[in-house]
Amino acid sequence: MKKKNLGYKNIGLYQLLMWVSIFFFQNTNAQYLKGLTQQIDTSYTNYSAFQKTVKTHPNATRVVDTHFDFVKQKKDIVYCNYGKRKMKLDVFYDKNVKQKQIAIIIIHGGGWRSGSRRQHHPMAQKLASLGYVCFTPEYRLSTEALFPAAIYDIKAAIRWVRKNAGKYNINPNQIVSLGFSAGGEMAAFMGTTGNMPLFEGVVTNSDSQSQVNAVVDIDGTLSFVHPDGGEGDDSKSISAATYWFGYSKKENPKLWEAASPLSYVSTATPPTLFINSSVARMHAGREDYIKVLDANGVYSEVHEFENSPHSFCLFNPWFEPTVGYIDGFLKKVFKNQVD
Numbered sequence: 001m002k003k004k005n006l007g008y009k010n011i012g013l014y015q016l017l018m019w020v021s022i023f024f025f026q027n028t029n030a031q032y033l034k035g036l037t038q039q040i041d042t043s044y045t046n047y048s049a050f051q052k053t054v055k056t057h058p059n060a061t062r063v064v065d066t067h068f069d070f071v072k073q074k075k076d077i078v079y080c081n082y083g084k085r086k087m088k089l090d091v092f093y094d095k096n097v098k099q100k101q102i103a104i105i106i107i108h109g110g111g112w113r114s115g116s117r118r119q120h121h122p123m124a125q126k127l128a129s130l131g132y133v134c135f136t137p138e139y140r141l142s143t144e145a146l147f148p149a150a151i152y153d154i155k156a157a158i159r160w161v162r163k164n165a166g167k168y169n170i171n172p173n174q175i176v177s178l179g180f181s182a183g184g185e186m187a188a189f190m191g192t193t194g195n196m197p198l199f200e201g202v203v204t205n206s207d208s209q210s211q212v213n214a215v216v217d218i219d220g221t222l223s224f225v226h227p228d229g230g231e232g233d234d235s236k237s238i239s240a241a242t243y244w245f246g247y248s249k250k251e252n253p254k255l256w257e258a259a260s261p262l263s264y265v266s267t268a269t270p271p272t273l274f275i276n277s278s279v280a281r282m283h284a285g286r287e288d289y290i291k292v293l294d295a296n297g298v299y300s301e302v303h304e305f306e307n308s309p310h311s312f313c314l315f316n317p318w319f320e321p322t323v324g325y326i327d328g329f330l331k332k333v334f335k336n337q338v339d
Contacts, residue, residue: 031246035113035238037143044114049311057308060315063122070096071128079137079160080153080204087153089137089160090117092128093168100171102330103133103161105190105212107154109181109220111240113142119314120180126323132330133168135161139186142244147259150244151193152201154186158212159205174334177212178326180313181282182240184220185261188289191215191272192264214333215272216326218313222285223262225253229284232256265289267296273329275322276304277312301329 046062053060072095078086093101104127108119117136124134139153158175165172179187193199194211224231224241231241232249241256242248249256257263262285272293276283286302293300303325305318312318 029247029251031146032238032242032248033146033246035142035243035246036146039143041110041114041141041143044110045116046119046314049314053309053311053315059317060309061317063314063316063319065122066125066129068125068129070094071125073125080156082202087138087140087156088117089135089157090121090124091133091135091168092121092124093133094128094131097131097169099169100174101131101133101169102174102176102334103135103165103168103170104176104178104216104326104330105135105137105154105157105161105187107139107177107179107183107186108136109179109183110141112147112150112182112244113240115141115182122319123313123323127326130323130327133170142240146246147244147255148199148201150186151189151199154190155200155210156204158190158210159203159208162208163205172208173213175212176214176216176330178216178218179220180218181220181310184217185222186220187215188217188220188222188261188272189259189264192261192266192269194268196264212270214270214330216275216329217272218275218322219277219279219282219310221260221282222289223260224256225249225260226262226284226288228281230281260285262289265292267298269293269296269298271299271329271333272301273325274300274302274304275313275325276302277308277310278304278306279308279310282310299333301325 050062073092075090076088079089080087106120106124108115108117117138120136124136128134137157139150162172177187177190190212195209221229232239234242234248245255247255290300305312313322
């Protein structure tokens with residue numbers, strides 16, 4: 001059986017204590033709470049992203065739901081509760097496959113504030129048709145709760161998937177976090193902070209663990225403080241990350257650093273696939289991240305689409321090759337792996 005990834009044990013004790021101090025002894029600036037509207041933000045949808053995309057890429061076409069006869073879909077499954085708040089996910093799988101399969105947890109984008117788990121139903125359907133079990137969980141957005149609530153949610157979803165591995169014919173040592181944009185950042189965060197107590201939250205499914213065995217980051221930033229990044233510009237309006245953290249980068253830069261996957265990448269980080277648009281700021285920290293992976297012998301791949309928009313993975317001509325890159329990477333990573 002493959003050795004479990006206890007990533008946090010590879011983070012120095014001093015560094016871990018520093019992050020703890022950030023959370024419990026933050027600066028005296030008042031946290032920005034006006035963004036907690038408790039109202040759904042619908043500013044980012046596949047439709048709105050497409051309207052923006054066709055202005056610069058008129059040949060782009062929308063990807064519609066594909067219903068394969070052999071792919072079963074179960075929706076609105078509760079994976080954890082916070083009081084009366086029920087956190088739900090949807091699952092897609094080939095109902096005819098009997099052997100253990102790879103699980104993919106697909107995390108939607110939308111700046112940690114908007115978006116929906118339905119955003120990637122077409123991708124979940126397509127990947128399920130290729131033999132993967134796909135889960136699309138919701139998570140608390142910055143209109144409802146601030147960082148690290150969304151991190152806690154996805155960790156809970158991972159633990160739920162691992163706990164229910166037998167029910168869905170999943171290999172518990174082949175769980176993948178995949179995300180786009182804000183979801184890509186969180187997918188990478190899952191890969192670098194597996195089982196780290198600071199980011200586990202109120203642990204549900206406590207007899208299972210939150211580490212993942214591979215990461216697919218689709219245009220998700222790896223660092224909120226990298227000089228090449230674009231997060232944190234509040235000059236015209238409050239940035240997505242400022243809404244999520246409740247502090248601007250200037251007010252609490254250490255919190256922004258603590259929320260960056262690049263802060264934790266280590267020898268325990270699993271194999272990682274980067275699929276990127278040609279929007280340079282969305283690659284912030286990628287090369288530094290890969291240097292650490294390379295130094296520790298951790299496999300990675302990069303695929304970048306020339307002259308492509310940020311929302312490329314939602315539309316063709318980029319959707320199909322994106323799915324192809326994911327399929328090829330996972331087959332390579334998990335080839336001949338024994339449970």
